[in-house]
Amino acid sequence: MGNDFYNILKTLKLKATPKRIAIMEILADEPTYLSPDEIRSRLKGRFKNIGLPTVYRNLEELADSGIIIKIIHPDRKLYYFYCHNREHHHHFVCVQCRKVEDINFCGMEEIKNEVEKNLKAHMVSHMLQVYGFCKDCLKKQTISL
Amino acid sequence: MGNDFYNILKTLKLKATPKRIAIMEILADEPTYLSPDEIRSRLKGRFKNIGLPTVYRNLEELADSGIIIKIIHPDRKLYYFYCHNREHHHHFVCVQCRKVEDINFCGMEEIKNEVEKNLKAHMVSHMLQVYGFCKDCLKKQTISL
DNA sequence: TATCTAAATAGAAATGTTTTTTATTTAAAA
DNA sequence: TTTTAAATAAAAAACATTTCTATTTAGATA
Ligand SMILES: [Mn+2]
Ligand SMILES: [Mn+2]
Ligand SMILES: [Zn+2]
Ligand SMILES: [Zn+2]
Numbered sequence: 001m002g003n004d005f006y007n008i009l010k011t012l013k014l015k016a017t018p019k020r021i022a023i024m025e026i027l028a029d030e031p032t033y034l035s036p037d038e039i040r041s042r043l044k045g046r047f048k049n050i051g052l053p054t055v056y057r058n059l060e061e062l063a064d065s066g067i068i069i070k071i072i073h074p075d076r077k078l079y080y081f082y083c084h085n086r087e088h089h090h091h092f093v094c095v096q097c098r099k100v101e102d103i104n105f106c107g108m109e110e111i112k113n114e115v116e117k118n119l120k121a122h123m124v125s126h127m128l129q130v131y132g133f134c135k136d137c138l139k140k141q142t143i144s145l
Numbered sequence: 146m147g148n149d150f151y152n153i154l155k156t157l158k159l160k161a162t163p164k165r166i167a168i169m170e171i172l173a174d175e176p177t178y179l180s181p182d183e184i185r186s187r188l189k190g191r192f193k194n195i196g197l198p199t200v201y202r203n204l205e206e207l208a209d210s211g212i213i214i215k216i217i218h219p220d221r222k223l224y225y226f227y228c229h230n231r232e233h234h235h236h237f238v239c240v241q242c243r244k245v246e247d248i249n250f251c252g253m254e255e256i257k258n259e260v261e262k263n264l265k266a267h268m269v270s271h272m273l274q275v276y277g278f279c280k281d282c283l284k285k286q287t288i289s290l
Numbered sequence: 291t292a293t294c295t296a297a298a299t300a301g302a303a304a305t306g307t308t309t310t311t312t313a314t315t316t317a318a319a320a
Numbered sequence: 321t322t323t324t325a326a327a328t329a330a331a332a333a334a335c336a337t338t339t340c341t342a343t344t345t346a347g348a349t350a
Contacts, residue, residue, distance in 0.1 A: 015297060015346055036337085051300045056337065058298090072217060072272070076308090077336070092260055095269065105259050107252035111275055114250050115237055120280040124240065127217070128273045130256055135265040160317055160326060181308085196329045201308065203327090221337090222307075 012065045022046055023058050024067070027082035032098035033071045035079055071100070072129055090127075094134035103130060157210045167191055168203050169212070172227035177243035178216045180224055216245070217274055235272075239279035248275060 005024045009016040026042045027034065034042075036055045043050045059080050062068045071079040071093060081100050083091075088108070092101045106128065115123045150169040154161040171187045172179065179187075181200045188195045204225050208215045216224035216238060226245050228236075233253070237246045251273065260268045 017298065017346070019299080049300060051302095052336095053301085053338070054299055076221065076223075092264055092266060092268075094266070101264050101266070103256060103259050105252060105255040107250060107255070107273075110250040110252070111248060111273075114248050115275060115277060119237055119246050120283070121237060121239070121246070121277050122283055123237075123275055123277040125219075125277075126273070126275045128252075128256075128271070130260060130268055130271045132260060132269040133267045138265070138267055162317070162327065164328080194329060196331095197307095198309075198330085199328055 008067060012067065014061060014065070019043065019047065019050065019054060020058050020062075023055070024062065024082065027068055027080060028084075030082070031100075033073075033079040033081040033093070033100055035077060039080070072127060074131065090129060092130045092132065092134070094137055095131050096133055096137040099134045099136070101134065103128075153212060157212065159206060159210070164188065164192065164195065164199060165203050165207075168200070169207065169227065172213055172225060173229075175227070176245075178218075178224040178226040178238070178245055180222060184225070217272060219276065235274060237275045237277065237279070239282055240276050241278055241282040244279045244281070246279065248273075 005021045005028075006016045008024070009020060014020065022043055023039060026039055036052065036059055039059070040050055040052055040055045043055065056078075059068070059070075059078070063070045063080060068080050068082050069091070071081055071091070073079050073093075074095070079098075081091075083100070083102075085102050088106065090103045090106055092103050093099075094101075108126065111126060112123055115121050150166045150173075151161045153169070154165060159165065167188055168184060171184055181197065181204055184204070185195055185197055185200045188200065201223075204213070204215075204223070207213045208225060213225050213227050214236070216226055216236070218224050218238070219240070224243075226236075228245070228247075230247050233251065235248045235251055237248050238244075239246075253271065256271060257268055260266050
């Protein structure tokens with residue numbers, strides 16, 4: 001039965017509203033990251049009325065709960081992506097076609113060690129993201145490196 | 146003579162305007178990251194007229210040239226910081242007092258390997274940032290971890 | 291199944307950072 | 321000095337994101 005978003009939302013103690021489920025379905029079907037407004041456009045095909053604040057609020061909640069991820073983009077806008085990999089990992093983001101791919105290297109141990117032993121600080125979170133051109137975009141030869 | 150910002154700007158092929166130099170001096174004197182508007186407030190003490198677009202433009206140019214760094218903050222606002230360390234490195238950012246400290250671990254080799262060998266992609270840039278509470282803020286005991 | 295309540299929502303309005311525009315000024319090269 | 325491209329101030333605009341509030345709804349409970 002594929003992705004059981006209803007039960008995922010239950011587990012997260014969020015009401016399984018049709019719009020919330022639709023947002024997850026849309027993201028899970030999409031191989032690229034999407035902006036809140038693009039997500040709303042897709043929702044318009046399924047719902048007569050849909051408010052942009054609802055989209056923003058749900059995306060924030062779902063990202064906070066960890067079921068979707070927020071892409072930190074150089075253009076400083078918000079983008080979201082559904083990642084099936086439930087392990088801690090990071091992402092390679094293609095700045096041309098918006099593809100997102102897993103990076104299984106993190107270095108968290110070394111970072112944590114540096115922060116806690118050297119700086120005597122407490123690490124709350126870390127972010128690592130890699131930007132570039134993916135395999136397919138390189139093939140298309142539209143980029144001069 | 147300390148920091149020779151005039152010549153640094155010359156090297157970067159940027160005009161050494163008084164405001165540009167002042168922005169660099171302000172940042173170099175500051176142990177924390179500053180917002181564009183905070184930088185403008187400090188500039189107001191030195192210049193009668195100073196436009197916010199000028200501050201934004203200069204910060205962007207200086208960050209692009211690599212002489213100052215842009216802090217990617219969870220609050221999604223822009224912050225800038227003058228870092229004296231000219232080696233490639235990353236930062237620990239205290240979300241309470243805004244202190245910035247160097248992290249000398251990067252993992253770029255492993256990341257590059259993963260991106261180029263596994264994903265067959267081309268890496269343009271990467272960002273790594275660590276958020277937390279610094280040593281001093283931990284001492285003040287105002288945080289419950 | 292009907293009732294209830296906190297959570298979720300639409301729609302409109304506000305927010306506020308960042309960017310654009312244009313006329314003017316200035317750094318620094320010639 | 322003269323010249324010119326770069327930098328600037330000021331005002332306006334852009335525009336993504338958030339706030340507000342009345343209404344609706346999911347899902348618990350009787
Ligand atoms: Mn992933
Ligand atoms: Mn540094
Ligand atoms: Zn990690
Ligand atoms: Zn690095």
